[in-house]
Amino acid sequence: MREWVIAAVFAASLPVAARAADPAFNPENGPVKIVVGFQPGGIGDTVARLFSEAVQKRLNQRVVVENRSGANGMIAFEATAKGKTDGIALVQCSTGAMAVSPVLPGVVLPIDMNKDLQPVARFVQSNWGIAVPKDSPYKTLADLIDDAKKRPGALNYGHAGVGSLQHLAAEWLAVKAGIRMQGIAYRGTGPAVLELMGGRIDLVVGSLGDFSAQAKSGQLRVLTLIDDIGSPQFPDAPQASATVPGYAVTGWIGVCGPRGLPASAIRWWEKATEAALTDPDLQKRLPDFGLTPGYEGAEAFARTITAEQARWKAVIDANNIRAE
Numbered sequence: 001m002r003e004w005v006i007a008a009v010f011a012a013s014l015p016v017a018a019r020a021a022d023p024a025f026n027p028e029n030g031p032v033k034i035v036v037g038f039q040p041g042g043i044g045d046t047v048a049r050l051f052s053e054a055v056q057k058r059l060n061q062r063v064v065v066e067n068r069s070g071a072n073g074m075i076a077f078e079a080t081a082k083g084k085t086d087g088i089a090l091v092q093c094s095t096g097a098m099a100v101s102p103v104l105p106g107v108v109l110p111i112d113m114n115k116d117l118q119p120v121a122r123f124v125q126s127n128w129g130i131a132v133p134k135d136s137p138y139k140t141l142a143d144l145i146d147d148a149k150k151r152p153g154a155l156n157y158g159h160a161g162v163g164s165l166q167h168l169a170a171e172w173l174a175v176k177a178g179i180r181m182q183g184i185a186y187r188g189t190g191p192a193v194l195e196l197m198g199g200r201i202d203l204v205v206g207s208l209g210d211f212s213a214q215a216k217s218g219q220l221r222v223l224t225l226i227d228d229i230g231s232p233q234f235p236d237a238p239q240a241s242a243t244v245p246g247y248a249v250t251g252w253i254g255v256c257g258p259r260g261l262p263a264s265a266i267r268w269w270e271k272a273t274e275a276a277l278t279d280p281d282l283q284k285r286l287p288d289f290g291l292t293p294g295y296e297g298a299e300a301f302a303r304t305i306t307a308e309q310a311r312w313k314a315v316i317d318a319n320n321i322r323a324e
Contacts, residue, residue: 025086025087025088025261025262025264025265025268026086027061027088027268029088030088031061031062031063031064032061032062032063032064032087032088032089032090033063033064033065033066033088033089033090034048034051034052034063034064034065034066034089034090034091034092034255035066035067035068035076035079035080035089035090035091035092036048036065036066036067036068036069036076036091036092037067037068037069037070037072037073037074037075037076037077037091037092037097038067038069038073039067039069040067043207043209043289043291044092044094044253045065045067046289047092047123047124047253047286047289047291048065048092049065050281050282050285050286051063051123051273051276051282052064052065053281053282054275054276054277054279054281054282055272055275055276057279057281058272058275058276058278058279059271059272059275061272063272066089071110073097074097074109074110074111076091076092077091077093077097077110077111077113077117078110078111079091080117080256080257080258081111081116081117081258081259082111082116082258083258084258085257085258085259085260085261085262086262086265087257087261087262087264087265087266087268087269088265089257090120090255090256090257090269091117091255091256091257092253092254092255093117093119093253093254093255093256094251094252094253094254095165095251095252095308096164096165096251097113098113098117098119098256098305098308098309099305099308099309099311099312100163100164100165100168100312101113101163102114102309103309103312103313103316104163104312104316104321104322104323105316105321105322105323106163106322106323106324107163107323115259116258116259117256117257117258117259118256118257118258118259118260118261118266118298119254119256119298119301119302119305120254120255120256120257120261120265120266120269120270120298120301121254121255121269121270121272121273121295121296121297121298121301122252122253122254122273122294122295122296122300122301122304123253123254123255123273123276123277123293123294123295124252124253124254124286124291124292124293124294125227125229125250125251125252125291125292125293125294126207126208126209126227126250126251126252126253126289126290126291126292127207127208127209127225127227127229127230127231127233127250127290127291127292128169128205128206128207128208128225128226128227128249128250128251129205129206129208129222129223129224129225129226129227129231129234129237130144130173130203130204130205130222130223130224130226130240131193131196131203131204131206131211131214131215131220131221131222131223132144132196132202132203132220132221132223133196133197133198133199133202133220133221134197134218134219134220134221135199136202136203136221136223138202138203138223140223140224140238140243141223141224141238141240141243141244142243144202144203144223145177145179145243145244148174148177148179148180148181149178149179152179152180153180153181153182154182155179155181155182155202155203156181156182156183156184156201156202157170157181157182157183157184157201157202157203157204157205158183158184158185158186158189158191158192158193158195158196158201158203158204159183159184159185159186159189159192159204159205159206160185160186160187160188160189160192160206161185161186161187161188161324162183162185162321162322162323162324163316163321163322163323163324165206165249165251165312166189166192166204166205166206166210167183167185167321168312168315168316168321169205169206169226169249170183170203170205171183171315171319171321172247172249172315173205173226173240173244173247175315175318175319176244176246176247177244177247181202184201185324189204189206189207189210189211190210192204192206193210193211193214193220196211196220197214197219197220203223205226205249207251207290208222208225208231208233208234208290209289209290209291210290212233212234212288212290215234216233222234222237223237224237224238224239224240224243225237225238225239225240226239226240226241226247226248226249227248227249227250228241228248228250229250229292231287231290231292232287233287233290252294252304253291254273254296254301255269255273257269266298270297270298273295274295277293277295
């Protein structure tokens with residue numbers, strides 16, 4: 001059973017603040033906070049810390065990163081959704097949690113991600129691509145598609161679990177290209193990349209942050225980019241949309257808060273996000289994790305989430321995907 005299914009068990013232990021008593025937004029009352037739903041050391045945690053450092057430098061405002069791991073990030077989401085609406089504490093939110101989990105059958109969530117959370121600002125986009133073993137016979141995406149058409153179901157790809165964004169991105173490629181591939185679920189992207197390096201699977205569709213280090217060291221090859229953004233790490237990699245029109249996948253990371261945030265809080269976080277993304281150190285380090293600046297304010301971010309939910313629901317429905 002997926003870890004997030006047990007998230008509801010923790011609900012009773014999470015304090016629910018009396019919203020009528022929430023103070024007005026005032027960052028001068030103390031440090032503002034980004035709650036991260038995973039342990040320190042991962043890409044999401046690192047991005048939150050880079051962002052907090054950039055805000056400190058640009059606005060002279062301290063931002064604390066608090067890790068509340070568990071239940072596939074849902075402990076942090078539930079705590080934030082049921083916390084104070086003063087805007088002091090927001091939760092880091094990403095594509096999987098906001099655009100996939102709410103529309104994936106079989107997922108049990110402790111909160112309504114659309115009704116209980118307020119998108120506030122998006123700060124980065126993740127570059128996505130398709131990686132193949134270093135000695136793969138496929139030199140282009142067209143090569144891979146041609147072989148998949150000749151041998152339906154023979155190619156296999158690794159992903160981080162049924163319903164993960166990696167899984168859905170690969171299935172959407174199959175739909176758009178008119179091919180059939182076999183998906184193999186692993187306990188995370190890392191094991192799938194190891195299998196790819198060993199030549200035991202044919203491809204992995206995922207964030208460049210999942211395999212860019214191995215690709216740059218020659219252990220893997222980036223066959224194509226699928227995000228239509230372009231990556232400074234792989235400037236010569238072709239775009240998948242040139243071969244499969246309309247196929248593009250981009251992940252993102254931002255911050256969300258509980259519903260009922262004061263407008264002043266939203267404006268402050270929007271300003272802080274824009275300011276942070278002008279920091280040269282942040283801009284320099286983001287590509288190391290397969291990320292690029294990608295600011296959106298609250299209204300645009302909400303529209304992006306709505307559009308992404310519709311897109312992934314269509315992929316899920318077309319392939320009869322259900323969380324396991």
